[in-house]
Amino acid sequence: MCSYLTVPTDIAGSAKGAQGWFPVTSAQVYFDHPFHAPFDHTLNIDFADPARGPGARVAVELSADSARRLVASITEALAAAGAAAS
Amino acid sequence: MAAPQEALTAAEVVLTGKDGASINAYEVRPAGDGPFAGVLVIHHLPGWDSGTKEITRHFAAHGYNAICPNLYARQGLDVDPDDAAAATREAGGVPDSQFVDDATVAVEALRALPTSNGKVGVIGYCSGGRHAFLTALSVPVDAAVDCYGAFVTGTVPEGFPLKAQPLVGRTGELRCPLLGLFGNDDQFPNPEHVDELEAALKDAGKPYEFHRYDGAGHAFFSVERPAYRPEAAVDGWQRIFDFFGTNLEA
Numbered sequence: 001m002c003s004y005l006t007v008p009t010d011i012a013g014s015a016k017g018a019q020g021w022f023p024v025t026s027a028q029v030y031f032d033h034p035f036h037a038p039f040d041h042t043l044n045i046d047f048a049d050p051a052r053g054p055g056a057r058v059a060v061e062l063s064a065d066s067a068r069r070l071v072a073s074i075t076e077a078l079a080a081a082g083a084a085a086s
Numbered sequence: 087m088a089a090p091q092e093a094l095t096a097a098e099v100v101l102t103g104k105d106g107a108s109i110n111a112y113e114v115r116p117a118g119d120g121p122f123a124g125v126l127v128i129h130h131l132p133g134w135d136s137g138t139k140e141i142t143r144h145f146a147a148h149g150y151n152a153i154c155p156n157l158y159a160r161q162g163l164d165v166d167p168d169d170a171a172a173a174t175r176e177a178g179g180v181p182d183s184q185f186v187d188d189a190t191v192a193v194e195a196l197r198a199l200p201t202s203n204g205k206v207g208v209i210g211y212c213s214g215g216r217h218a219f220l221t222a223l224s225v226p227v228d229a230a231v232d233c234y235g236a237f238v239t240g241t242v243p244e245g246f247p248l249k250a251q252p253l254v255g256r257t258g259e260l261r262c263p264l265l266g267l268f269g270n271d272d273q274f275p276n277p278e279h280v281d282e283l284e285a286a287l288k289d290a291g292k293p294y295e296f297h298r299y300d301g302a303g304h305a306f307f308s309v310e311r312p313a314y315r316p317e318a319a320v321d322g323w324q325r326i327f328d329f330f331g332t333n334l335e336a
Contacts, residue, residue, distance in 0.1 A: 005243075006175060028176055033212070033305070035132050035168040040305065040313045046172045054161045054173035 006030040015047045015058040022056055025049045034061035043067035093117035094146040100163070101155060101195055104187035110163050111155040111192060112139050114146035121203035123334035124196030126189060126227070127154040128210030128217045133171030134158065137310060138211070148327060150207075150334075151199050155192045157185060157217075179249050185217055186224045193225055203336035209326065210235065212305060216250065223259045229333035231265045231326055234304055236274035239282040257286040263293040265329040267322045269302035269315070297325055 007029045015024045024047045034042040042061040049056045062070065078085045096114040103109050112134070116122055125145045129138040134156040145152035156163075157180050158170035165173075174180060189208070196206050207229035210218035215235020222230035232238065239254040264287065268280050275283075280298065287294045299306065299318035306315040307322060 008176070026176075028172065030175070033130070033132050033311075035135060035171065038310065038312075040311050046176075048172070048176075050173070050176065054165045054169040057169050057172055059168065059172065 011047070017056065017058045019055070022052060023049055024058070025051070031064070037061035037063070039063055091117060092147040094143065096143060096146070101191050103191055107160055108163055109155050109159040109188055109191065111153050111195070112142050113153045114143050115151050115199065115201065116146050116149050120201030121336055122149055122151045122201050123203050123330065123336070124151045124153070124199070124206040125330065126192050126196065126206060126208040126221065127152055128208065128214035128221070129154060129157060130212035130214050131171070131175070132168070134167040137308060150330070151196055151201060153192050153196055155188055157188060181249055182220060186220065189217070189221045190225050193227060205334040205336060207231065207330050207334050209233065211307060212236070216253065219253055219264070222262050222264060223253065223256050227262055229262050229265070229330055231267070231329065233267045233307060233322070234269060234272055234275060238275065239286070240275060240279040254283060254286050257292065258290045260290065260292045263295070263333055265325060266294065266296040267325065268296065268298045269304060269306050269318065270298050270300050271303035274304070295329065297322065
C-alpha cells in the first residue's frame with residue numbers, strides 16, 4: 001500500500017549530506033515504499049532544511065524492526081545521559 | 087506480426103507545462119519508421135525512479151513510443167528524483183489539476199512524434215494507477231491501464247496530507263476502455279474497493295477488463311521488491327500488451 005501518511009516534526013541540529021554539513025530544521029517520518037531499500041515498505045526519515053531546497057536532505061529507509069530498535073536505542077542513550085539530555 | 091527488434095532510443099526531453107514550467111521526461115522510441123502507438127507511463131509516489139524508467143523502456147522494446155514525465159519536476163530539473171519525491175510529499179503531493187495538465191502535455195508530445203500512429207494509451211502503478219484513471223477521465227487517450235491504484239474508490243482516511251480524493255463518482259466521464267490489474271491481498275485497493283469500481287463501470291456502461299490475482303498484493307509488478315509475484319506479473323504484462331494491441335492499432 002501507499003500509506004501517504006507523513007508525521008513531521010521540527011528539529012534542531014545538523015546533518016551531513018552530499019554537499020557536506022548543513023543545519024536541519026525538519027524531520028519527515030513516514031512508513032511507505034522505499035526508494036532504495038530492498039523491502040516492500042520501510043520507515044523513512046528525511047532530515048531536511050526545506051529552505052535550502054530539495055537537495056538539503058539526509059534520508060534513511062529502515063525496516064520496521066530496525067526502526068523500532070533505533071527508537072529504543074535513542075531512548076536508552078538519552079536516558080543514560082540523564083539531566084544533560086533534558 | 088514480426089517479432090520486435092527491441093532496438094530503441096532513450097533520451098531525456100523537456101516539455102513545457104500548461105503553466106509554463108519545464109518538465110523533464112524520459113522518452114523512449116523504438117527503432118524504425120513506425121507508425122507506433124504511444125504509451126504514457128505514470129510513475130508511483132516514490133517518484134521518477136529507475137524502475138519506472140525500465141518499464142518505459144519495456145514498452146519501447148515492444149514497439150511503442152513511450153514517455154514518462156517527471157511529475158515532481160517543479161522541484162527543479164537537476165534535483166535527484168528521490169529528493170524531489172520527498173519535497174513533493176512534504177508539500178502535500180501533486181494537485182490533480184496540475185497532473186492533468188502535465189498528462190495532457192505528455193500525450194500531445196507523443197502524438198506529435200513523427201512516428202506516431204495517433205493512438206495513445208496510459209498506464210500507471212500504485213498512485214500512478216489512480217493517475218491513469220484520472221487521465222482516462224480528463225485527457226483524450228485511447229486506452230488506460232490501472233495497476234492497483236489506491237483511492238480511485240474507497241475513502242481517504244482522515245489525516246492523510248495528500249490532496250488525493252476518490253474519483254469513482256466521475257466514472258461516467260471515462261473516455262476509453264479500462265484494463266485493471268489488482269492483487270487480492272492488497273489493502274489499498276482491497277477487493278471491496280475493486281468491486282466498487284467494477285460496479286460503477288457496469289452502471290455507467292463503460293468497457294473494462296479486470297484481472298484479480300490470488301497470492302498477490304500491492305506492487306506485484308515490482309521486480310526489485312519482495313512484493314514481486316512472477317505469475318501475476320507475467321500474466322499481467324501479457325494482458326497489458328493484448329489490451330494495448332487491441333485498442334491502440336491505427
